Amino acid sequence: MSDENKNTEGENNAAEGGDVSLKPEIAIPESESAGAVSAEEKSAMKEEKTEKASYEIIEAADKPGSIREFKVTVPWAEYDSRMETMLKDLRKNVVIDGFRKGKAPQNLIRRRFIKEINQDILKEIVPNITEQILEKEGRKKLLDPVWDTPTIEEGKPIEVTIKVELIPAFDLAKEDYTGLSVSAQKRKITEEDINRTIDRLRWQSAxxxxxxxxxxxxxxxxxxxxxxxxxxxxxxxxxxxxxxxxxxxxxxxxxxxxxxxxxxxxxxxxxxxxxxxxxxxxxxxxxxxxxxxxxxxxxxxxxLPKLDDDFAKDIGNFQTLDELKTKVKEDLERHEQEHARQHALDALVEKIIERKPFDVPQTLVSYNQQGMINEDIQHWKRMGIPLELISLEKEKYIAQKQKDAEFAVKNSFILSKIIEKETIAVTDEDLNAEIAKMAESEGRKPLAIRAKLEAENKLDALKESLESKKVEQFLIDNNSVSYEEVEGDVHNHDHQKEEAHAESEQPNS
The missing domain is CATH 3.10.50.30 (Transcription elongation factor, GreA/GreB, C-terminal domain)
Incomplete structure (x- = not known):
């Protein structure tokens, strides 16, 4: 099916930048035609949906990228009745030279506007048929269907090939995501790491x-x-x-x-x-x-400031340089533990994917891939590095980002499925406890924090964040996770990015 011959109920555009949520229901680009719909239009749409189009399936097959493809025929009578209805509506409003409004012959209107009429009929019929088929199959669409432009001959059935991107249909048994064993490496914090961090603090105070x-x-x-x-x-x-x-x-x-x-x-x-x-x-x-x-x-x-007890006092609530170094070591070890924990979670999800492989919609992969690339670009801009000076093998970089995005989308669907299976939910007590923790950290009252979250429409995002933490903790608690302490860079990409960011901190001039 060539791009010129594809039609859609609405063109779908991925956002150009900004943060990207990995929640499937959020990361779907909105239709360009999306907008406010009146109550009358909603009523008409609901009534129209009850008028099911007649069709017959010739072929149906799953295609890579979570796509379902159907080849169907539509009886000429179905097509012709919709044509008659459309022509009657057009005749009331169309103005053609030589005829008063509403008086132009129907055959003339048909000849003049046949291309547009055929397109509009397909825009009615194809989504209608797609909804019927997916309802029978128990599957859900991710985006509106696309279809080829069929050959239409009067009196003959119309054959149409339809493609629709689906929300992946897969299931998980309890044993698919519990009782697994994974190991993650944890980098040992050395004196060199501590001294490097202290040096960064000196640079920031320089x-x-x-x-x-x-x-x-x-x-x-x-x-x-x-x-x-x-x-x-x-x-x-x-x-x-x-x-x-x-x-x-x-x-x-x-x-x-x-x-x-x-x-x-x-x-x-x-x-x-x-x-x-x-x-x-x-x-x-x-x-x-x-x-x-x-x-x-x-x-x-x-x-650069001298490295002594006075420097430690200037940095924060420390009396000696040794106290500062102790705190730096604790922070580095906690940070490294978080990295190792995340890599253990990734390893668990990879094992689940091995047990239950499934395709994910390429629209979501591309959308999240672009978000990851935009995040890197913003990171380089914050560092003040012109993009022209970034040394990358473009093809390898793009391929890696696609791989990362595909894993992120699969991860999102798997976590959502586990949340559903285990009925994991964020309670009011969970939410209030988190808000209280935020209030204590900011030195404010919980009511003020809640009011701010509600005013900025961020309360639901906080609930989603807590839900993600809960399902991640469920995986850690219900599987065997071990950590191996090693020297040297373990999570090379993460550390390089953080060090680059730290080096971008500029001393006062």
């Missing part, structure tokens, strides 16, 4: 002071005018800036530009051509060049 007559060193901050143009001399505004204060020179500029800046003095200009190679749609290497021009307006020296 300041930059002017230095005159000296050259740029690696850890200095510099104020610059930056102009970047493509190989044809066209300026690239997103990479260019004026009077920009830059720290962490090595991460701010391409390597060749950063190296050239080291040793330069105030007033000097660095001009470098930077080649960049990427693969085109055919997989061939293509090299483009960028012309960088950086004028140094000022240089500041990084001043």
């Amino acid at each position: 300041v930059y002071e002017p230095k005159d007559g000296e050259s740029v060193e690696k850890e200095d901050g510099i104020t610059v005018n930056v102009t970047v143009a493509d190989q044809n001399g066209n300026p690239i505004s997103r990479l260019s800036s004026r009077e920009r204060f830059c720290t962490n020179i090595q991460n701010t500029f391409p390597e060749s530009v950063a190296n050239a800046l080291i040793g330069k003095k105030k007033g000097e200009i660095v001009e470098i051509v930077v080649p960049q190679t990427h693969k085109n749609s055919k997989g061939e290497d293509v090299t483009t060049t960028f012309n960088w021009k950086v004028e140094i307006l000022g240089i500041k020296k990084l001043i």
Whole structure:
């Protein structure tokens, strides 16, 4: 079925950005035609739904991506009766040259508007037939059906191929999600980890002071005018800036530009051509060049606070540096335990998927994949890294995000199914306890926190969050989970992302 020959009851668009919920009922893009519906329209729609269209199924099959495909025939009498009704309605309102309103011959209206009439009839019949078939099969659609454009010959049955994306139909027995055994690695916190965190705290408390007559060193901050143009001399505004204060020179500029800046003095200009190679749609290497021009307006020296008891007192409620280090170690160990717990939960869900494999709708996968990519882009922007400087193998990155998104969608359906099976629910006591905890953390009254949540329509989101925590704890409690303490990076991607974020924290200038 070609894209040109597909019709839908409504075009479905995925949101371009923002946070993405993994709840199936939330992560479904809304129909473009969605909007306010009057009471009269609702009544008419309800009445129309009772008029079931006649049809006969020729073929029905499940397709990859949680798609159900039907080939059906619609009797000509069914089609013709709807055509007559539509023509009568059109005749009342259509205006054709040479005829008064409502007086144009029906055959003329039919010839003039046959294409639009056929489309409108299909928009009535196909969803109607789809609902009937799915009701008989006990299945639920995720999105509106799509169909090919059939050949319509007067007096002959109309054959239509319909595709509809379904909410996955699968079931879980108790033994599918309990009594499982998984192991997760937990990274051992070392002195090096503690010292690295302390160093970050020093950086966050650092300041930059002017230095005159000296050259740029690696850890200095510099104020610059930056102009970047493509190989044809066209300026690239997103990479260019004026009077920009830059720290962490090595991460701010391409390597060749950063190296050239080291040793330069105030007033000097660095001009470098930077080649960049990427693969085109055919997989061939293509090299483009960028012309960088950086004028140094000022240089500041990084001043880090001394690592002593006074530093610990400035950081928080600590009397000594040893107290600060103890607290840092406790926080790192708790954080690592949370990471290990999440990886154990992922391992449990993977085992459940192995036992009960099922397809998930590609619409949801694509929607969540785009959300994950947008999250990465926002992360890089917060770090102040231009996207052009991110070194990624695009195809591998996209493939990994698709894999992550598919797992996230499957995870969501599985957790929802376990919630249903175990009748897991958030009680008023659960909600009140969580609100009380939030109030204590913020130093406010529980009533004020609840009022704020209600005003911002976030109470339901809090309930969903608590429900997720409950089902996750159910899995931990009803399966065998062991943790192996190891040295070195275990959850490499997570740690790299957090460290990159920590390095993006800028000292005061």
